[in-house]
Amino acid sequence: MSIRIVPESERSPGVTHIPALQLPSGALPYAPRAARLRKLAHGHAMADYLLWAADLVDAQQAVAEAAPLPATEQAALAQTLLLQQGQPPAPLHSGQWPRSAHWLVLLEQLLQQLTPRPGMQGAPVQQALATLRAADAAQCNAWADALLAALRGDALPPDTGAALPDAAVGQLLWAALSLYWRQLAGQLPASGMAEPGEQRHQCPVCDHAPTASLVLSGAQAGLRYLQCSLCESQWHVVRTKCTSCDSTGALDYWCLEDEKAPIKAEACGDCHSYLKAFYLQADHQLELVADDLASLALDAEMEAKELVRSGVNPLFLPALA
Template sequence: MTTDVRMIEPGQIEAPAGQFRFLFLPGRDLFARRAARFRFLANGHSLGDYLFFLALLADAQQEALNRFPTISLPDPEEEALCREHGMPLLGCRSLRRNPAWREGLTTILQRMGEANLPVAAQETVASLMHADETEVEEMADRILAGDMDGISPRQLPFVAAALQVYWAQMVSALGDGVCGRLEQGGLCPVCGSHPVAGIVRTGGKEQGLRYLCCSLCASQWHMVRIKCSSCESTHGINHYSLEGSNGAVKAESCDDCNSYLKLLYLEKDREMEALADDLATLPLDMLMDQEGKVRRGPNLLFHPGRV
């Protein structure tokens, strides 16, 4: 592992606010793009079989999104209230879920049931197909609350994938200007979830700017660099990368709160996708764990107990 430390005030490296976009919402081809990235990363990777399984899961997510029924969204009064009080419009803990999200889960399970999966995965798909609605809803509640204890690592990816589809469906109907900044800059302004990773963009007015990518809805929002996305400290920020890597993915850690979050540098690889490339760099998580650092945001398709 290599480490570098920089002490730069945020204002020194970023354009004045208002000269660049604050928020990027994912397109309706989100999961198709993610599946393609998983397949690319699986080629010759030590975790190739696992990444290919996730490519199949992303394919199933795209089908579920394409077939998702139209659902109601917060009205203009709710939008105005959320903006006024700095609350996420589609709050993952406060929003009452439409039962249609379970229809998305059924579509995902049916699609995965048709794939040539290992026996253990086939058994998991079958068990979820026959699971009680209350049990599934309770799992969803725990996932959205960040409480993975008691959730089967085998069931987690399927239920979390359905939740991602549900929020992607809602997000796709929003306009970029609907959601404003939250008081806590490290949380998604759309749904209030933690980021899965940060992305340092390249090109245009956003050149060199950091955007955090939501672990749930995949929205990307701006947060200044060299600032902890957890406690917002600007001191004791360190960057770690794997020996022999090209530096496209680094872990940014904070001494003040002892957390870390990965950063993806698009200037090194424009095709990187936050969730996929995060899972393809699990060895970096293992090394950060050895350093005693705590991961800031979850990857909802991977049980934290496995790192």
């Protein structure tokens, strides 16, 4: 099944209806994510990085509270959606959406928030902060174009002078871009409608890869949603199906503990990829981005089996150069 974005008026109601798409809610995820990162850091081999990531996420929380999406841009979303009716999905496709100057406001405020934080005093981060502070809007936009294209798996934009930033600069840019796209997606006056076909490998809102999948508990127990690595929208994909190639016959599940572990890697023998799954019924405290970052030991085991990760963690971007 594929997912088509439709205006809210076309939404299919019903108590038993499984939403094909869950857009980001008004409740910001950053403070709980930072708290989870700090809890996971206790005694962890990656404690320093987890604490650094918690500082970055705290800064995202502060910026999101101080600089919400402007009302003019919220109004433009409805008009854009109407103009796109009948067009391919992904109304906020990161290669087609005309970024406003608001994302640069978010970036500037993020840099201000990060500069004095104790976890940001290391030489590589200080250099990245200095590089971004010295860059003009044109350079930041060129870096953003290149970074978004690379993480979509597309060729770099031609004839724009776009080049990938170094890893530290790219990580900070992504924090601002993710803030911006989450704000956009959270205000999108739409829902998702399931249609025949597959094509659920990328986010139906912005066309980026998922971070991982979340298997819900409670009233929605057993439903699996993939969470976008850019806008943090979640879309439904049935279980026991590869999230990269849709195969159903060659799936294996791996974990570092026993078979009831709350974090597993779903590996596909057909396309030789894997994506981690987080089971809320096994651990209701799981926070997908934080726990994914803290479980990189599982990724190392999967890579040792020559499997390729199909997900992207927004706090630990893959090497792109």
